Amino acid sequence: xxxxxxxxxxxxxxxxxxxxxxxxxxxxxxxxxxxxxxxxxxxxxxxxxxxxxxxxxxxxxxxxxxxxxxxxxxxxxxxxxxxxxxxxxxxxxxxxxxxxxxxxxxxxxxxxxxxxxxxxxxxxxxxxxxxxxxxxxxxxxxxxxxxxxxxxxxxxxxxxxxxxxxxxxxxxxxxxxxxxxxxxxxxxxxxxxxxxxxxxxxxxxxxxxxxxxxxxxxxxxxxxxxxxxxxxxxxxxxxxxxxxxxxxxxxxxxxxx
Amino acid sequence: xxxxxxxxxxxxxxxxxxxxxxxxxxxxxxxxxxxxxxxxxxxxxxxxxxxxxxxxxxxxxxxxxxxxxxxxxxxxxxxxxxxxxxxxxxxxxxxxxxxxxxxxxxxxxxxxxxxxxxxxxxxxxxxxxxxxxxxxxxxxxxxxxxxxxxxxxxxxxxxxxxxxxxxxxxxxxxxxxxxxxxxxxxxxxxxxxxxxxxxxxxxxxxxxxxxxxxxxxxxxxxxxxxxxxxxxxxxxxxxxxxxxxxxxxxxxxxxxxxxxxxxxxxxxxxxxxxxxxxxxxxxxxxxxxxxxxxxxxxxxxxxxxxxxxxxxxxxxxxxxxxx
Numbered sequence: 174x175x176x177x178x179x180x181x182x183x184x185x186x187x188x189x190x191x192x193x194x195x196x197x198x199x200x201x202x203x204x205x206x207x208x209x210x211x212x213x214x215x216x217x218x219x220x221x222x223x224x225x226x227x228x229x230x231x232x233x234x235x236x237x238x239x240x241x242x243x244x245x246x247x248x249x250x251x252x253x254x255x256x257x258x259x260x261x262x263x264x265x266x267x268x269x270x271x272x273x274x275x276x277x278x279x280x281x282x283x284x285x286x287x288x289x290x291x292x293x294x295x296x297x298x299x300x301x302x303x304x305x306x307x308x309x310x311x312x313x314x315x316x317x318x319x320x321x322x323x324x325x326x327x328x329x330x331x332x333x334x335x336x337x338x339x340x341x342x343x344x345x346x347x348x349x350x351x352x353x354x355x356x357x358x359x360x361x362x363x364x365x366x367x368x369x370x371x372x373x374x375x376x377x378x379x380x381x382x383x384x385x386x387x388x389x390x391x392x393x394x395x396x397x398x399x400x401x402x403x404x405x406x407x408x409x410x411x412x413x414x415x416x417x418x419x420x421x422x423x424x425x426x427x428x429x430x
Numbered sequence: 431x432x433x434x435x436x437x438x439x440x441x442x443x444x445x446x447x448x449x450x451x452x453x454x455x456x457x458x459x460x461x462x463x464x465x466x467x468x469x470x471x472x473x474x475x476x477x478x479x480x481x482x483x484x485x486x487x488x489x490x491x492x493x494x495x496x497x498x499x500x501x502x503x504x505x506x507x508x509x510x511x512x513x514x515x516x517x518x519x520x521x522x523x524x525x526x527x528x529x530x531x532x533x534x535x536x537x538x539x540x541x542x543x544x545x546x547x548x549x550x551x552x553x554x555x556x557x558x559x560x561x562x563x564x565x566x567x568x569x570x571x572x573x574x575x576x577x578x579x580x581x582x583x584x585x586x587x588x589x590x591x592x593x594x595x596x597x598x599x600x601x602x603x604x605x606x607x608x609x610x611x612x613x614x615x616x617x618x619x620x621x622x623x624x625x626x627x628x629x630x631x632x633x634x635x636x637x638x639x640x641x642x643x644x645x646x647x648x649x650x651x652x653x654x655x656x657x658x659x660x661x662x663x664x665x666x667x668x669x670x671x672x673x674x675x676x677x678x679x680x681x682x683x684x685x686x687x688x689x690x691x692x693x694x695x696x697x698x699x700x701x702x703x704x705x706x707x708x709x710x711x712x713x714x715x716x717x718x719x720x721x722x723x724x725x726x727x728x729x730x731x732x733x734x735x736x737x738x739x740x741x742x743x744x745x746x747x748x749x750x751x752x753x
Contacts, residue, residue, distance in 0.1 A: 178534075179535065182531055182534050182535065186520070186523065186527075186531060189523065189527070190522045190523070193522060193563070257520075260517070260518070260519075260520075260521065261514055261516050261517055261518040262518055262519075262520050264484060264514055264518060265512070265514060265518030265532075265579070266535070267483075267484055268482045268483060268484055268507060268510070268512045268514075269507055269532070269535045269536065270504055270507045270508050270535065270536065270537075271535045428486070430479065430484050430485055
C-alpha cells in the first residue's frame with residue numbers, strides 16, 4: 174500500500190513538472206503529428222509496391238507512429254533523474270522513509286501516462302485524416318497497452334543508465350545513438366516482406382518491432398491474436414528485466430553516495 | 431536514552447583510498463545543539479551522511495534517538511529531519527508543493543498536511559511566496575524552505591549540514607536566529623556542521639573540532655576559546671628557514687604554540703604587543719629576515735591550528751588535492 178501511494182505521489186510530481194512546461198508539452202504533442210503527416214505524405218505511394226498488403230498508408234503508419242512516439246519520449250526519462258541527483262532532491266528523498274522503488278516507479282508510471290495521452294491524440298488525428306482501425310476499441314486499447322509497455326521499458330532503461338552515467342551529455346549521446354536505428358530496424362515505415370532480408374530478421378529481435386507488430390495486428394480487420402499475445406508477452410518479459418536493471422542500478426547508486 | 435546521537439569509532443573510506451572518517455566519536459545529549467567544526471574535507475559531511483542513513487560506515491557504531499543507524503535505517507529516517515549541504519528543494523514545484531510532498535512521504539495526509547504546510551510557510555516567512563515556483567526563490571528563501579521541509583514531521587533530531595554556506599552575511603544572520611529558535615524548541619536535538627567558528631560559537635552548546643576524520647577537541651565554545659586566550663602573532667619571513675626559526679624562538683618565554691609553515695610563522699602570546707619585539711630580536715640574532723608582522727585576536731585558524739597542528743587553509747588545500 175505504501176509503495177503504491179508513494180509511487181503515485183512521485184508520478185503526480187513528475188506530471189505536474191511536465192504540465193508546467195507548456196512549450197515542452199506543445200512540442201511533445203506536435204512532433205508525432207508531424208511524423209504522421211510528413212511520413213504519411215512522403216511514403217504515400219509505397220503501398221503500390223507489389224506485396225505491400227495495405228489499402229492506406231496512413232492506416233499502416235499510425236500504429237508505428239504511436240509506438241515510435243512512446244519510445245522517443247520515454248527514452249529521455251533519465252534526464253530528469255540526473256537533474257534530481259545533481260540538485261540534491263534525490264538525497265533528500267533517500268534520508269526520508271520514502272519507498273526506494275517508488276523513486277524509479279513514479280517516473281516510469283509518468284511515462285506510461287504520457288504515452289497513453291499521446292497515443293490517443295495520434296489515433297484521433299489518424300482517424301481525421303482518413304485512417305480506419307477495423308480492430309475497434311479493443312484493438313486500439315491493445316495498441317495503447319503495448320506502447321505503454323514499450324515506453325515503460327525505455328523509461329526504465331533510461332533511468333538505469335542515468336544513475337550509472339550520472340552525466341547528462343553521456344545519456345543524451347547514448348539515447349540518440351539507439352533511437353533512430355531501432356526505429357528503422359522495425360516495420361514502423363515499411364512492411365516486413367518488402368524490406369531487405371537481413372533487416373526483417375533483425376526486426377524480429379527488436380522490441381520496437383514487437384510493439385509495432387502487435388499494435389498493428391490488433392487494430393487490423395483480421396487480428397492475429399496469437400501473434401499479438403506472443404509479442405506482448407516478449408514485451409512484458411523484457412520490460413520486467415529492464416525494471417530490475419533500473420532498480421539494481423539505483424541500489425548501487427545508493428551505496429555509492 | 432542517555433544520548434540523542436552517538437557516534438563511536440566511525441570509519442569510512444571512499445574508493446581511491448580517500449579516508450573520510452578515521453575513527454570519529456562523539457555524543458550529543460538530548461535537547462542540545464552540537465556543532466561539528468572543521469574545514470572542507472575534514473569528514474563532517476560524511477559523518478552526517480552516515481548518521482542520516484545515506485552512507486554506510488566501514489566500521490563503528492552510529493545510534494540516533496536510541497536506534498542503531500545501520501540496523502534499522504528506516505526507523506531512523508522517521509525520527510530525523512535533514513537539511514543537506516546545498517539545497518534539496520524541487521525548484522520546479524512551489525514551496526507549498528515541496529512541503530506537501532515531504533509531509534506525504536512521512537505519512538501525513540489530507541487536511542493535516544495542508545495545515546502543517548501553512549504553519550511552516552508562515553513561520554519561515556514564506557507564506558507570500560508559498561504558491562510560487564521555487565526556482566524564483568532567493569538563496570535564503572530556498573534555505574528556509576529546506577529547513578521547513580526538514581521539520582514537517584516534527585523530528586526529534588535535526589541535522590543541519592553547513593546550513594549557511596553560500597549565503598550572504600545578512601541572510602546568514604537571519605538563519606542564525608532561525609536556528610537559535612529551533613534549538614529553543616523543547617526536546618529537539620540539533621547537530622550542525624560548519625566551517626565558521628562564529629556560527630558554532632553562536633548556536634552550539636558544545637563543539638567538536640574535526641580534522642582528518644577525527645574529533646581532535648571537544649568542549650563548550652567558551653572552554654575552547656579559553657584555551658586560546660591571548661593574541662596570535664603572524665610573522666611573514668623573507669624565505670624558508672626550516673629548523674632555524676624554531677630554535678631561535680625556543681628562548682622566548684612569553685610565546686607559545688609556535689608553528690612554521692613555509693614562510694609563515696605563527697605563535698601565541700598573552701600580550702602580543704609586548705611579545706613582538708622579543709620575537710623579532712630572537713629571529714634577528716639567528717639571521718632570520720622578517721618581511722612583516724601582525725598581531726591578531728584568536729581566529730578560527732588559530733583554534734584549528736592549535737588542535738589540528740596545521741592551518742585551516744593548509745587542511746582545505748590538502749583535502750582539495752585528495753579529491
